[in-house]
Amino acid sequence: MNPASDHDTARALATSAGDVLLGVRAGHFPDPTALKDAGDAGSHQFLLDRLAELRPGDAVLSEEGTDDTARLSADRVWIVDPLDGTREFSEPGRVDWAVHVALWERGELTAGAVALPAEGLTLGTVAPPPVPGRVEGPLRLAVSRSRPPALVQDLAAASGAELVPMGSAGVKAMAVLRGLADAYVHGGGQYEWDSAAPVAVARAAGLHTSRLDGSPLTYNQADPYLPDLLICRPELAERLLDALAGLVPARTDGRTHA
Numbered sequence: 001m002n003p004a005s006d007h008d009t010a011r012a013l014a015t016s017a018g019d020v021l022l023g024v025r026a027g028h029f030p031d032p033t034a035l036k037d038a039g040d041a042g043s044h045q046f047l048l049d050r051l052a053e054l055r056p057g058d059a060v061l062s063e064e065g066t067d068d069t070a071r072l073s074a075d076r077v078w079i080v081d082p083l084d085g086t087r088e089f090s091e092p093g094r095v096d097w098a099v100h101v102a103l104w105e106r107g108e109l110t111a112g113a114v115a116l117p118a119e120g121l122t123l124g125t126v127a128p129p130p131v132p133g134r135v136e137g138p139l140r141l142a143v144s145r146s147r148p149p150a151l152v153q154d155l156a157a158a159s160g161a162e163l164v165p166m167g168s169a170g171v172k173a174m175a176v177l178r179g180l181a182d183a184y185v186h187g188g189g190q191y192e193w194d195s196a197a198p199v200a201v202a203r204a205a206g207l208h209t210s211r212l213d214g215s216p217l218t219y220n221q222a223d224p225y226l227p228d229l230l231i232c233r234p235e236l237a238e239r240l241l242d243a244l245a246g247l248v249p250a251r252t253d254g255r256t257h258a
Contacts, residue, residue, distance in 0.1 A: 009055070018116075069222070081099070084171075141156055144166075185229075209229075211230070
């Protein structure tokens with residue numbers, strides 16, 4: 001086994017997969033769909049090959065791979081999203097796409113990293129940057145720029161919050177860590193690979209992470225669908241959970257990927 005720690009491995013893998021994607025993005029493709037497909041496939045294969053080399057005994061759950069149910073009895077499972085934010089990746093000049101690499105061990109996320117390749121930045125579970133102080137003014141909610149969930153729009157209207165549109169789930173989660181938003185609230189449907197690495201990094205930085213009803217986020221489940229998510233500054237958790245209490249029941253059953 002490679003002697004690097006799991007934290008360092010997650011960071012190195014996410015960063016290097018990001019380099020692969022930057023190379024793909026610099027190529028010539030006939031249309032955005034071909035670029036998206038090449039990015040997904042190239043990053044996925046890179047991560048599978050490197051994990052097979054560095055952590056040969058571990059299972060892998062990837063958005064782009066076939067789900068092997070052997071992971072359900074494994075002690076260690078890498079949960080990866082080779083390219084989070086394919087729409088943004090395919091649009092020239094956009095930086096709001098990411099690579100997610102997380103490790104689940106015996107019921108818990110224990111390591112992870114989110115690479116923001118177009119910004120030359122990787123945030124991981126080792127020494128994440130301190131969360132900046134909150135700026136004065138309305139709450140800022142990171143939200144999908146293309147399909148903001150009605151739940152978040154309702155929450156913003158009820159709380160006087162501002163919506164801050166941006167691309168991938170990882171970018172939105174890291175926006176909270178970076179002080180660019182106060183919370184990331186999602187109720188439109190996601191999968192484990194959308195949030196595992198962002199949640200691992202957010203927790204390491206001291207942010208609150210939970211389902212919208214305050215219950216724990218659980219990973220490496222038989223069905224990887226994980227419909228909703230709250231990542232926020234810890235001092236805002238109670239306020240947001242209280243506000244969400246009257247909104248969540250009617251909003252979190254849809255199975256739309258976001």
